[in-house]
Amino acid sequence: MNIIDTHVHSSFSFDGENTPREMLEKALEMGLVALTFTDHVDVNDYFGSYYKESELMPQGAAEIPPLIEEYRGRINVGFGAEIGQFMHDRALAEKLIADFGFDFVIGSTHNVREHQDFYYIDFHSENTLELMRLYFGEMLEMAQSADIDVLGHLTYPLRYITGRDGILVDMSEYAEIIHEIFKTIAKRGVGLEINTGGLRKWNYGKADPALEYVKMFREAGGKIITIGSDAHRTGDLAANFKDGAEIAKAAGFRQIAYFEKRKPVFIDLL
Numbered sequence: 001m002n003i004i005d006t007h008v009h010s011s012f013s014f015d016g017e018n019t020p021r022e023m024l025e026k027a028l029e030m031g032l033v034a035l036t037f038t039d040h041v042d043v044n045d046y047f048g049s050y051y052k053e054s055e056l057m058p059q060g061a062a063e064i065p066p067l068i069e070e071y072r073g074r075i076n077v078g079f080g081a082e083i084g085q086f087m088h089d090r091a092l093a094e095k096l097i098a099d100f101g102f103d104f105v106i107g108s109t110h111n112v113r114e115h116q117d118f119y120y121i122d123f124h125s126e127n128t129l130e131l132m133r134l135y136f137g138e139m140l141e142m143a144q145s146a147d148i149d150v151l152g153h154l155t156y157p158l159r160y161i162t163g164r165d166g167i168l169v170d171m172s173e174y175a176e177i178i179h180e181i182f183k184t185i186a187k188r189g190v191g192l193e194i195n196t197g198g199l200r201k202w203n204y205g206k207a208d209p210a211l212e213y214v215k216m217f218r219e220a221g222g223k224i225i226t227i228g229s230d231a232h233r234t235g236d237l238a239a240n241f242k243d244g245a246e247i248a249k250a251a252g253f254r255q256i257a258y259f260e261k262r263k264p265v266f267i268d269l270l
Contacts, residue, residue, distance in 0.1 A: 001245065002267045004034040004258050005238045007082065007106060007152070007195060007228020012060035013039040014051045017233040020064050024071055026234040033267065034258040035237075036078035036104050037064055038228070041096055044088040044111075057081070061100045078259060080104030086146040087138065088113065097147055104259035106193060106228075107148030109138050110156065118157045123165045132157060132169060136177045143184040149259055150226050151185055153195035153208035154178070163204025178213065182220035191224025191257065191264070192217045194247055196240035207240075207247055214251040224264055225253050245269050 009016040010023055018026075020037055027035045039060050045051040061079070068077040080102050086093045097105060111117045112134040121131075135157055143151060161167050185192065195208040214225070227244040231237045248256055249269050257264040 001242065001270050002033045003031060003238050003241050004227065004256065004267065005032060005229050005231065005241065006034070006036045006078070006080075006104065006150075006226040006258050007038050007193065007230050008035055008237065009039055009082075009230070009232045010037055010060070012037075012056045012063075013232065014053070014056065015040070015232055020060070020067055022234055023231075023237065024067060024075065024077065026237055027075055028071075030238060032075055032238060034076035034078070034265075036080045036258055038080040038082040038104065038106050040084065041081045041093075042084035042110060043093045043096070044085045046089070046092060046096075057096070057100065076258065076260070076265075078103040080106065080259070082106040082108050082152060083148065084108045084110045085138075086148065087141050090146070094147060103261055105148045105262070106150055106152040107142050107146050108152035108156065109135060109142065112138050118160050121160065123161045123167050128161055128167060128169065129173065132161075132174060136174050136181070140177055140181050140184065143181045143188075143190070148190060149262060149264075150191035150193045150224065151181070152193045152228075153197065153230070154181075154192070154213060155198075155206075155209045158206075159198050159202045159204045159208065163198065163202035179216060179220065182217045182222060186217065186221035186223070189224070191226055192222055194225060194227045194244040195230050196227065196244045197230035199240040199243055200236070207244060211247045211250055214247055214253075218252050225256050226258065227256055
């Protein structure tokens with residue numbers, strides 16, 4: 001099987017544990033075909049003291065591109081970013097893309113306007129239905145016009161609402177807007193990420209998104225699927241890749257992609 005990982009965080013993310021070189025050496029040991037570094041760029045906190053992307057991303061931009069050349073011929077390495085909350089500061093997001101020349105851009109939403117990251121919310125004391133409505137509204141806003149290559153971990157809040165806090169969510173409430181999101185990105189040629197992080201963490205036990213949504217994306221005309229582990233350390237590189245590949249195949253996809261210079265490179269799902 002051609003194993004790739006298009007969602008990897010290194011020490012140039014505020015929560016990453018291993019250097020890019022350590023990640024690449026582990027990837028070679030595992031036999032990966034491609035690996036893309038997608039360190040955090042949460043634009044709403046880019047200049048904040050907590051995330052410190054204003055310091056980390058330039059460091060990554062200096063170190064990772066030379067590694068692409070050093071490892072060429074052994075593994076396809078990409079320099080990307082996971083841009084969080086793109087539409088909270090669209091001008092900054094677009095400037096960062098222009099400045100750093102990413103190969104690949106994941107568009108993610110970790111928090112909605114005037115709320116903290118879903119990771120930090122106690123959903124037992126929140127209006128979960130309203131937060132999810134706001135979440136998918138912002139995802140649609142990003143899907144409509146953000147300069148992204150794939151939409152990241154579509155069901156991100158469920159990791160914590162259901163997986164961690166044990167609260168079930170009636171997702172039928174959001175079927176219409178999710179379908180609209182998929183139609184929108186499919187028309188724009190934007191892909192969908194199968195993020196395998198939820199399969200191994202937070203007691204969630206599902207990919208982000210699960211099979212039913214990957215099928216919905218294909219039925220909406222979607223063509224591009226990526227698989228990302230959301231690894232923040234070497235031990236999680238390409239974790240549950242085979243599960244992600246099985247989801248892609250069950251949804252009717254025969255190829256997955258990684259990106260070079262913002263263009264998809266397709267490989268067969270064997």
